[in-house]
Amino acid sequence: xxxxxxxxxxxxxxxxxxxxxxxxxxxxxxxxxxxxxxxxxxxxxxxxxxxxxxxxxxxxxxxxxxxxxxxxxxxxxxxxxxxxxxxxxxxxxxxxxxxxxxxxxxxxxxxxx
Amino acid sequence: xxxxxxxxxxxxxxxxxxxxxxxxxxxxxxxxxxxxxxxxxxxxxxxxxxxxxxxxxxxxxxxxxxxxxxxxxxxxxxxxxxxxxxxxxxxxxxxxxxxxxxxxxxxxxxxxxxx
Numbered sequence: 001x002x003x004x005x006x007x008x009x010x011x012x013x014x015x016x017x018x019x020x021x022x023x024x025x026x027x028x029x030x031x032x033x034x035x036x037x038x039x040x041x042x043x044x045x046x047x048x049x050x051x052x053x054x055x056x057x058x059x060x061x062x063x064x065x066x067x068x069x070x071x072x073x074x075x076x077x078x079x080x081x082x083x084x085x086x087x088x089x090x091x092x093x094x095x096x097x098x099x100x101x102x103x104x105x106x107x108x109x110x111x112x113x
Numbered sequence: 114x115x116x117x118x119x120x121x122x123x124x125x126x127x128x129x130x131x132x133x134x135x136x137x138x139x140x141x142x143x144x145x146x147x148x149x150x151x152x153x154x155x156x157x158x159x160x161x162x163x164x165x166x167x168x169x170x171x172x173x174x175x176x177x178x179x180x181x182x183x184x185x186x187x188x189x190x191x192x193x194x195x196x197x198x199x200x201x202x203x204x205x206x207x208x209x210x211x212x213x214x215x216x217x218x219x220x221x222x223x224x225x226x227x228x
Contacts, residue, residue, distance in 0.1 A: 042115065042203060042219035043156070087156060100169050101146070101217070103156040 002026040004104035006088055011110045012078055020073045020107045022088035030091040032064050032071045037106070038084045046073070046086075075109070083111045116140065117206050117220035125226045131192040134223045138185055138206030144168075145187040146207075146217060147179055151200035162187055191225070199227045 004024045012018040022032065031050040035043040049055055049064035049071060061074040075082055085106040092100045116139035126132055138145050147159040149172075158171035162181035173179075176194075181187040191198060201224050205217040 042221050043205075044115070044219065045216040048216075100161070100171055101158050102171075103158070105155040 002090065002092060002102045004088055004090060004102060006104040006107050008105065009108040009110070011112065013112045014078055014080060016078050017074065017076050018078060018109065020075075020086050020109070022071050022073075022104055024069050024088070024090050026090050026092050026102065028092050029066065032062070033089045033091070033101070034062055034073045035087045035089060035103075036084050037087065043087065078111045080111050080113065083109055085109070115218040115220065117204060117218050119204055119220035119223050121223060122221065123224050125228065126194060127228055128194055128196060130194050131190065132194065132225065134189040134191070134202055134225075136187045136189070136204030136220055138187070138204075139218055142206035142208050142218070143185065144207045144209060145181055145185070146205040147187070147189050148203040148205065149200045150203060150222075159189070194227045196227050199225055201225075
């Protein structure tokens with residue numbers, strides 16, 4: 001089966017840096033994605049890592065270590081609008097299961113002024 | 114606005130009933146995915162269609178079915194509804210047939226309440 005573990009909530013202040021960790025167990029691992037979801041809204045794609053290392057997109061960076069089955073999302077220069085839920089997701093692919101995307105339970109980030 | 118549309122936005126129905134949720138993908142996208150999001154289960158992958166064909170199944174109940182039509186819009190049919198089916202149902206689209214690194218664009222969702 002698949003399992004993804006991420007903290008249920010994180011709090012930080014404006015301007016700070018926060019790291020949201022994700023550990024996973026899956027077969028046929030094809031990559032780790034991160035999505036952001038504001039209350040009542042739809043998930044929106046943030047980043048994707050297929051290989052080990054850091055991917056940077058503006059204030060957001062994502063890291064993957066395949067050997068450790070671990071990744072994280074790093075948010076810098078936090079703004080109030082970053083308050084949202086953040087989901088890690090793994091794409092599993094092995095034979096007919098290619099294309100399944102499994103999401104973690106989400107981390108609720110609250111940014112305080 | 115992701116370009117993915119879903120109708121209706123809200124749906125209230127009774128147990129035992131049947132409903133159909135509709136999704137129109139972004140222009141040019143061939144893949145459609147359906148997800149269920151509930152408070153206790155998080156975001157669950159249901160099913161993936163690519164260019165009219167089923168590509169992958171997730172935790173979709175036998176009471177649920179889906180299809181993708183020649184114009185690429187998709188419908189998710191939920192039958193014999195139970196209280197536990199109350200959830201937010203999202204569809205998402207992408208250009209490719211489920212490649213690992215592709216972005217999925219989510220619609221605004223349909224909020225289903227079963228009474």
